[in-house]
Amino acid sequence: MTQETAIQDQIQGNHCFGCGPDNDQGLHIKSYWTEKDQTRCEFFPSAHHNAGPAQYLNGGIMATVIDCHTVCTAIADGYLQSGRAVGSGDRIWYATGNLDIKYLAPARIDTPLILEATITERSPRKTVLHCNLSSDGRLCAKAEVIAVRVPGDW
């Protein structure tokens, strides 16, 4: 399964700091389907996304992009499971219920991150996803995320 339009550009009214096209100061991550139940995101850190040492990426930024990449994947999957095009009709929204990250190695600030998410479980109320975050060919973090469906009028 592939698509040319990013998941985030198919979802309306999103002001999220990490993934919302409607947030002027946000990170604007873009996620794409690669296979059934799998998505990919490439994110270029900005120079001010540092951890303490100038050469490394802040862990909160890593958490944010993992959070947004996986929750947007759950939202897109919610539409597909309903037999609808992503973003069509009544809103399908998910919020982060749980975000469990293991930081395995530092990620460089001057190198793109690759995020690969896989849906491992779904039910009408929640979607569980695994996400790997790599930089420069090295696995820097892995995460389990529970996305919980919330009302579309949140």
Ligand SMILES: CCCCCCCC/C=C\CCCCCCCC(=O)SCCNC(=O)CCNC(=O)[C@H](O)C(C)(C)COP(=O)(O)OP(=O)(O)OC[C@H]1O[C@@H](n2cnc3c(N)ncnc32)[C@H](O)[C@@H]1OP(=O)(O)O
């Ligand atoms: C306030 C923010 C709203 C965000 C709305 C997003 C709209 C999307 C729009 C545009 C796309 C943007 C994409 C965003 C990307 C970033 C996402 C974020 O950063 S979201 C902000 C951080 N998250 C929160 O602030 C949630 C605060 N928590 C809550 O509101 C509730 O606790 C909530 C919705 C998470 C759960 O509500 P319950 O407790 O009423 O849900 P029950 O019906 O009991 O559970 C449903 C299933 O989920 C599991 N579950 C619920 N909470 C869990 C948790 N904390 N950990 C693990 N599992 C949990 C339960 O065990 C149950 O599972 P079983 O169906 O029985 O298998």
